[in-house]
Amino acid sequence: MTALEAREFIPQEIKFWKDSWERLYMEAEGKVWGPVKVQRAFPLTASDAMLIVQDDEGRYLGMIQEYKTMDEASLVVLEEELEREYFLPKITKIHEIEDDLRLLTWHVETDRGPRVFEVQNRRADIQWFTDTHVVIQDADGNKYEISDLSKLDPASRQKVEMEV
Amino acid sequence: MAIRQSRDDQHPTRRGRAELMEKVISALQPNMEIGEEILDALEVDMVNAGEYAPAWLVLTSNRLINVDAHSLSTIEELDLAVLCSFEVVHNIGNGIIYGLTQEEKILLARFSRRYSVDVEQAMDDIEAKVDSLPSAVLFEKVTDRARSMQRRRVERESRRCPKCGRVMRRQVCEHCLEKRNLIRRIFSYMKPYWPWAALSTFLLITNGGLSMVQPFLTGKLVDEVLIIKDLHGLKLMVMLLGGAHLLNALITGTRSYLIAWLGQHVVRDMRSDLFGHLQYLGMEFYDSVRTGALMSRVTNDTQTLQNFLVQSSQNLLYEIVMCIGVAIIMFRYDWRLALMTLVPMPLIVIGTRLFSRKIRATYRRVWVRRALMNSVLADAIPGIQVVKSFVQEKGEIDKFDNRSNQLLDRHLEAAGFRSVFMPFLNFSTALGTLIVWGFGGYLVITRGTLTVGDLVAFLYYLNQFYSPLRSLSAFSDTVQQSATAAERMFEILDTPAENQKIEMPASTPPTEVEGAIEFKKVHFSYDASEPVLRGINVKIKPGEMIGLVGASGTGKTTMANLIPRLYDATSGQVLIDGFDIRDYDLQQLRSQIGVVLQDPLLFHGTIAQNIAYGVPNASRESIIYAAQAANAHDFIMGFADKYDTHTGERGLRLSGGQKQRIAIARAILKNPRILILDEATSSVDTETEKLIQEAIDRLIQDRTTVAIAHRLSTLKNADRILVLEAGRIVEEGNHEELMALDGVFARLVKIQSELGSNIVGVA
Numbered sequence: 001m002t003a004l005e006a007r008e009f010i011p012q013e014i015k016f017w018k019d020s021w022e023r024l025y026m027e028a029e030g031k032v033w034g035p036v037k038v039q040r041a042f043p044l045t046a047s048d049a050m051l052i053v054q055d056d057e058g059r060y061l062g063m064i065q066e067y068k069t070m071d072e073a074s075l076v077v078l079e080e081e082l083e084r085e086y087f088l089p090k091i092t093k094i095h096e097i098e099d100d101l102r103l104l105t106w107h108v109e110t111d112r113g114p115r116v117f118e119v120q121n122r123r124a125d126i127q128w129f130t131d132t133h134v135v136i137q138d139a140d141g142n143k144y145e146i147s148d149l150s151k152l153d154p155a156s157r158q159k160v161e162m163e164v
Numbered sequence: 165m166a167i168r169q170s171r172d173d174q175h176p177t178r179r180g181r182a183e184l185m186e187k188v189i190s191a192l193q194p195n196m197e198i199g200e201e202i203l204d205a206l207e208v209d210m211v212n213a214g215e216y217a218p219a220w221l222v223l224t225s226n227r228l229i230n231v232d233a234h235s236l237s238t239i240e241e242l243d244l245a246v247l248c249s250f251e252v253v254h255n256i257g258n259g260i261i262y263g264l265t266q267e268e269k270i271l272l273a274r275f276s277r278r279y280s281v282d283v284e285q286a287m288d289d290i291e292a293k294v295d296s297l298p299s300a301v302l303f304e305k306v307t308d309r310a311r312s313m314q315r316r317r318v319e320r321e322s323r324r325c326p327k328c329g330r331v332m333r334r335q336v337c338e339h340c341l342e343k344r345n346l347i348r349r350i351f352s353y354m355k356p357y358w359p360w361a362a363l364s365t366f367l368l369i370t371n372g373g374l375s376m377v378q379p380f381l382t383g384k385l386v387d388e389v390l391i392i393k394d395l396h397g398l399k400l401m402v403m404l405l406g407g408a409h410l411l412n413a414l415i416t417g418t419r420s421y422l423i424a425w426l427g428q429h430v431v432r433d434m435r436s437d438l439f440g441h442l443q444y445l446g447m448e449f450y451d452s453v454r455t456g457a458l459m460s461r462v463t464n465d466t467q468t469l470q471n472f473l474v475q476s477s478q479n480l481l482y483e484i485v486m487c488i489g490v491a492i493i494m495f496r497y498d499w500r501l502a503l504m505t506l507v508p509m510p511l512i513v514i515g516t517r518l519f520s521r522k523i524r525a526t527y528r529r530v531w532v533r534r535a536l537m538n539s540v541l542a543d544a545i546p547g548i549q550v551v552k553s554f555v556q557e558k559g560e561i562d563k564f565d566n567r568s569n570q571l572l573d574r575h576l577e578a579a580g581f582r583s584v585f586m587p588f589l590n591f592s593t594a595l596g597t598l599i600v601w602g603f604g605g606y607l608v609i610t611r612g613t614l615t616v617g618d619l620v621a622f623l624y625y626l627n628q629f630y631s632p633l634r635s636l637s638a639f640s641d642t643v644q645q646s647a648t649a650a651e652r653m654f655e656i657l658d659t660p661a662e663n664q665k666i667e668m669p670a671s672t673p674p675t676e677v678e679g680a681i682e683f684k685k686v687h688f689s690y691d692a693s694e695p696v697l698r699g700i701n702v703k704i705k706p707g708e709m710i711g712l713v714g715a716s717g718t719g720k721t722t723m724a725n726l727i728p729r730l731y732d733a734t735s736g737q738v739l740i741d742g743f744d745i746r747d748y749d750l751q752q753l754r755s756q757i758g759v760v761l762q763d764p765l766l767f768h769g770t771i772a773q774n775i776a777y778g779v780p781n782a783s784r785e786s787i788i789y790a791a792q793a794a795n796a797h798d799f800i801m802g803f804a805d806k807y808d809t810h811t812g813e814r815g816l817r818l819s820g821g822q823k824q825r826i827a828i829a830r831a832i833l834k835n836p837r838i839l840i841l842d843e844a845t846s847s848v849d850t851e852t853e854k855l856i857q858e859a860i861d862r863l864i865q866d867r868t869t870v871a872i873a874h875r876l877s878t879l880k881n882a883d884r885i886l887v888l889e890a891g892r893i894v895e896e897g898n899h900e901e902l903m904a905l906d907g908v909f910a911r912l913v914k915i916q917s918e919l920g921s922n923i924v925g926v927a
Contacts, residue, residue: 020267020268021264021269043256058890083214084214084274085256086255086257087214087258087276088256088257089257113215113216114216118331120331123532123535123539139323139331140276140278141277142257142278143256
C-alpha cells in the first residue's frame with residue numbers, strides 16, 4: 001500500500017502530445033511524463049471537472065482540475081484521446097421509442113449522427129443522475145447521454161417521460 | 165471475396181447495406197491497380213472522426229482501405245508492404261482497429277460495441293489472409309492465444325444471439341426458441357395427465373351443451389305450456405329444467421376439482437424441473453440475474469403457465485364451441501333477428517382491441533413503477549442499520565413517497581381506462597339486446613311471425629353469444645402473458661448446465677485425490693475488459709499450506725474460485741494431481757474440496773443440520789466431534805436447545821465468529837483433501853480469532869490448504885505465501901523469506917503492525 005499522493009498538475013502549465021505510435025506524453029513540473037494515460041474521474045456527472053493521469057501500468061501520477069483551461073493544441077490532443085477512451089454521444093432528438101415488452105428500441109439523433117439502439121432493462125440500463133440528466137446504456141454496452149432533458153423538444157421529452 | 169456484413173438484418177440501421185457495399189466496390193474499382201483484387205471487406209458503423217456512419221474496411225491484395233459508405237471517400241489507406249501487425253482495442257462506447265508499421269500506428273477503423281464480435285471474428289480471417297499474401301513482407305500475426313482470448317472475452321460479453329444477432333436476455337435467444345415448439349413444450353407438461361385433461365374437456369363441452377338446452381326449454385315453456393295453460397306440461401318442463409340445472413351443477417363441481425388437481429400437478433412438475441435445473445447452472449448465470457427475478461420465475465411464471473394450460477386453453481375451446489353453437493341456433497330461430505345481433509359487433513370488437521392495447525401499455529407502466537418502488541424497499545429495509553446510522557430516514561421516506569406517488573398515478577390512469585371501457589362494452593351489448601327487443605317485439609306484435617317463447621329463448625341465447633365474444637377478445641392477452649412466461653421458463657431450462665467434463669479426457673483421473681494443485685499459465689477475466697488473473701504459475705504439494713496475500717481486487721478470491729471450478733480459467737490450466745480439473749466429474753471434484761468463506765451462510769435448520777450440510781447422514785458423535793475440533797462445542801452447549809438450536813430468520817442470532825466456527829465444523833466433517841479458507845478470520849475480535857485460528861490449525865492438518873489471509877499474522881505457519889499484485893504472483897516464499905526480501909509483503913506487514921494490533925487488514 002503506497003502512501004496517499006495528492007499531486008495536482010496545473011492545467012495552464014502542462015502540455016500534451018502524441019508520438020507517431022499514438023502514445024500520449026505530458027510535460028509538467030519541468031519534466032516529461034510518459035507514456036501516460038488520462039481518464040476522466042467523473043465521466044458522467046462532471047466530465048469537465050477532473051482528470052486522473054496514470055502511467056502506462058495504471059499507477060496514479062496526479063490529477064488535473066478544470067483541464068479546459070490548458071493550451072489549445074494540448075487540449076485537442078487530449079480530448080481526442082478522451083473521446084476514444086470513453087465515447088459518450090449526446091442525444092439531441094428522439095424520433096421514437098418502441099417497446100415490445102422485452103426491449104426498448106430507441107431511434108434517436110445524437111451529436112455524432114443518427115443511431116438506433118436497444119435497451120434491455122429499464123431499471124439497470126437507464127441511469128438518472130438528476131431529474132433531467134440521464135445516461136442510457138444499450139444492449140451492446142454503448143452509452144448515450146441526455147444531458148438536459150428539459151432542453152429537448154417537447155415531443156422527444158414526452159417520449160422519454162412516457163416510456164421511461 | 166468475403167463480404168462481411170454483420171448479423172441482424174432486421175435492424176433498421178442496417179437496411180440497404182447490400183446496395184451500399186456495391187456502391188463502395190464500384191467506387192474503389194477505378195482506383196485499383198492492375199492485378200489488385202478485393203479479398204475481404206468488413207462493415208463498421210463509425211467513421212474515424214467519431215461519428216456514427218456506415219464505413220467499410222476493405223482488404224485488397226495490396227492495401228487496406230477504409231471507405232465512407234455514403235460519401236464513398238477514402239478515410240484511411242495503408243499499404244500492406246509496410247504493415248507489421250494489427251491491434252484491436254475495445255473501449256467504452258467504441259472500439260478501434262489500428263494498423264502498426266515500423267514507424268507509426270495508424271487508426272484504420274472505428275466501430276461501436278455493437279460490432280465488437282463481428283470485428284473480432286473478421287480480424288481473425290483478415291489477419292490470416294494478409295499473412296498469406298506475398299506483398300505483406302513485414303506482417304506478423306498477433307499470437308493465436310492473445311487473439312483468441314480477446315475474441316472469447318468479447319463473445320462472452322456480447323448479449324446478442326450468435327445465430328440471429330438479436331439481443332438475448334441471457335444465454336438463450338428467445339427468437340430462436342421456436343414458437344410452435346414453445347407451445348408443444350408447454351403442453352408436454354400435460355402429457356402424463358392426458359386422460360384427466362380429456363375428461364375435463366369433455367365435461368366442459370357437456371356443460372356448454374346443457375346451457376344451450378336451457379333457453380330452448382324456456383321458450384317451449386312459454387309457448388307450449390304457459391300460453392295454452394298446460395299444467396301437466398308445466399310439471400314436466402320444470403322437472404326437465406331442474407334436471408338440467410342439477411346435472412350442470414354436478415358437472416361444474418366435478419370439473420372444478422379436476423382442474424385444480426390437474427393444475428397443481430402440472431405446476432408442481434414445472435417447479436421441480438426449474439429448481440432442479442437451477443441447481444446445476446454455473447456461477448456465470450447467477451452473476452447475471454437478480455435473485456428476486458429468479459424466485460419469481462419459479463413461483464409466478466409456473467403459476468401463469470398452469471392457468472393457461474389447464475384453464476385458459478380449455479376455456480378457449482369452450483368459448484369457440486359456444487360461440488359457433490349459439491350462432492347456429494340463433495340463425496335457425498330467426499335469421500333476421502340473428503343478423504340484428506351483429507349490429508353492435510364492430511363496436512365491441514374494435515373497442516376491445518383499442519382498449520386492450522391501451523391498457524396493456526398502461527399496465528406495463530404500472531409494473532415498471534412498482535418495480536421502481538420495490539427497489540427502494542429492497543435497498544432501505546435490509547440496509548436499515550446504515551440508513552439509521554447515517555440519519556437518512558427522511559431521505560429514504562422522500563424517495564419512497566416519490567415512487568409510491570408515481571405508482572398511484574399509473575394505477576389511476578389504468579382505472580380511468582377501465583372505467584370508460586367497461587360501461588362502453590356493457591352499453592354496446594345492451595344495444596344489441598335492445599335492438600332484438602325492439603325488432604323482435606315488432607315481429608311478435610304486428611306480424612305474428614315470431615312467438616313470445618321464441619323471443620324469450622332468443623334473448624337468452626343472445627346473452628350466451630356476447631359473453632364468449634367478450635372473453636375471446638381478452639384471450640390474446642392471456643396468450644401473450646403465457647408466452648412470455650413460457651419464454652422465461654424455457655430460457656432457464658435451455659441454459660446449459662455448468663461446465664461438465666470436457667469430452668474424451670486423455671486419461672481418467674482417480675476418484676480420490678491426493679491434493680496436489682497446479683496453476684499453469686492461468687489467465688482469467690470475468691467480463692469487464694480488465695483481466696483479473698494474468699498468467700498464474702504455481703505448484704502446490706499435497707498437504708502444503710499456502711497463504712494468498714494481496715490488496716483487494718488483486719485476484720486472490722478468483723484464484724481460489726478456480727479450484728472447485730466455480731469459474732473456468734479463460735486460458736491456461738488448473739491441475740489436481742496432474743489431471744486437468746475439467747477432466748474430473750464436477751460433483752466428484754467438489755466433494756474433495758472444502759470451503760470456509762468470510763461470511764458463511766447458514767441454512768434454515770438446526771445447528772446440527774448445518775454442521776452436517778455436506779454429509780447429511782453423519783452420526784451425532786461425528787457432528788459433536790467436528791464441533792469440538794472447530795471450537796464451537798462450548799458455545800453451542802450454552803444455547804437452551806444445544807445442537808437442536810434453530811438458526812435462521814426467527815431462530816437464534818449467531819455472531820460472526822460463531823457462524824465461522826460452525827462453517828469450520830462443517831468443513832471438518834466433510835473431511836476434504838483440499839481446503840479453501842477465504843478470509844476466514846476477518847471481522848472477529850482477537851479472542852475469537854484465537855479460537856478460530858486454533859480450529860483452523862486442526863482443520864488444515866494433512867490437507868492441502870489455500871488460505872486467503874486478511875491478517876498476515878495468521879500466515880506465520882504457512883509453508884509458502886504467494887503475494888498477488890494486479891493478477892500476477894509478485895513474491896513467493898515463507899514468512900521469514902518474504903520479510904527478508906523486504907518487498908510488497910514486508911511493506912504490508914509493516915503497515916499492519918504500524919496500525920497497531922493487526923485489527924485493520926489489507927484486504
